Amino acid sequence: MTSTLDATRLVAALGQASRRFDVDLLPQCDSTNSMLLSRAEVGAASGTVVAATLQTAGRGRRGREWIAAPGDSLTFSLLWRFAPGSVPIGLSLAVGVAVARALEKVGAGDTPQSFESDRRKCRAVSGKSPWGAALKWPNDVLYQGKKLGGILVELLPGAPHVAVIGIGINRRLPAALPHDVRATAAALGDHIEINVLLAALLSELLTVLESFAIAGFAALRADWLARHAFQDAPVVLLSDFSPPRHGICRGVDKDGALLLEVDGHIERILSGEISLRAAAPV
Numbered sequence: 190m191t192s193t194l195d196a197t198r199l200v201a202a203l204g205q206a207s208r209r210f211d212v213d214l215l216p217q218c219d220s221t222n223s224m225l226l227s228r229a230e231v232g233a234a235s236g237t238v239v240a241a242t243l244q245t246a247g248r249g250r251r252g253r254e255w256i257a258a259p260g261d262s263l264t265f266s267l268l269w270r271f272a273p274g275s276v277p278i279g280l281s282l283a284v285g286v287a288v289a290r291a292l293e294k295v296g297a298g299d300t301p302q303s304f305e306s307d308r309r310k311c312r313a314v315s316g317k318s319p320w321g322a323a324l325k326w327p328n329d330v331l332y333q334g335k336k337l338g339g340i341l342v343e344l345l346p347g348a349p350h351v352a353v354i355g356i357g358i359n360r361r362l363p364a365a366l367p368h369d370v371r372a373t374a375a376a377l378g379d380h381i382e383i384n385v386l387l388a389a390l391l392s393e394l395l396t397v398l399e400s401f402a403i404a405g406f407a408a409l410r411a412d413w414l415a416r417h418a419f420q421d422a423p424v425v426l427l428s429d430f431s432p433p434r435h436g437i438c439r440g441v442d443k444d445g446a447l448l449l450e451v452d453g454h455i456e457r458i459l460s461g462e463i464s465l466r467a468a469a470p471v
Contacts, residue, residue: 193260194240195384202388209395210267212238219246221266222343222355229268229345229353240265240387262338263383264357267391269398271350279406279445281328281342284354286412287397288330288340291389292322295381297332323418326438326447326465330358331418335375356390407443414440424449425468426458435468 194214200207211234218224221239223246228237244264271277323331328340338358345351359376360383366374377386400408414420419438426434426449439448439455447458447465 193383194242194387198382198384199388202385203391206388206392206395210236210238210391212240215239215241217241217243217245220244220355221264222341222353225266225268225353226343226345229351233268235268235270237268238265238391261361261363262357262359263386263390264355265387265390266353266355267394269352269354271352271402273348273350275350277342277344277350277352277401279441279443280352280354280401281340282324282326282413282441282445283397283401283406283409284340284342284356284394285324285328285330286409286416287393288338288356288358288390289322289324289416290397290412291386291393292330292332292377294389294393295386297322297377297381322416324413324416325418326441327445332375332377334418335373337375337377354394358386358390405443406445410441410443417441419465419467423468425466427464427466428460428462438465 196212196214199212199214203210215221218239218241221241221244225233225237225239228239241264242260321332322337323334325331325336328342329336330338330340338356341355341357343353343355345353359374360379360381362371362374362376397409406413417438417440420440422438424436424438426436428434434449434451436449436451436456439450441447442457449456449458
């Protein structure tokens, strides 16, 4: 199965939706997000996409490096302009819904119904389970209980209604991936053609972003919760600036804030500079 991004194949896979995007396919760049932020500053249109076979300086949340060799992952960024004056609260979670839907569409994830059935059979204790695509707050995509990809949303300085949405999905685990990271990482494999995968992602992003622009994350919250890996499970929140906090994860609210139950009280967690992990039941 080809791992080469190809404009003709992508347009064919997108169909009518191809008219909504202006896609630039690159063999290599430093960071698709950085490149697209620069283009946004000089007026690039909503729907502009930059995808690269290889990122040499790709990054994730909290400045983490994205490690991949050519063809190991699908990495791309999408520019989306919302109404001036609006702030896209909960956007990264909304994007997660689009990614999960796309994976289901190409046969790489359970439907919400089968996902819920699997989740009931084996509640996550260490983040591992047999289910397919799932979502972890605030911006991780899991596959069979391990991290398949991530979402990085960056807002244009001075124009918070302009968002650059970066997405990375593992197709193969890089040989250079550290052992500890490899143990918690997942990959789709090569059986899904990369242009078909990108087309599915862009199509679902189009649907989700149009809905989000009208009604915000509240309209997508139920879909997110249907794919939530740690719903009603014991979790621990890790931060560089405070001790670990234990509680029961009760999902997210209409703004995308994490709901953590501690000693019978619900706390709203807003900061994305926190890592969520499964914890053993007490």
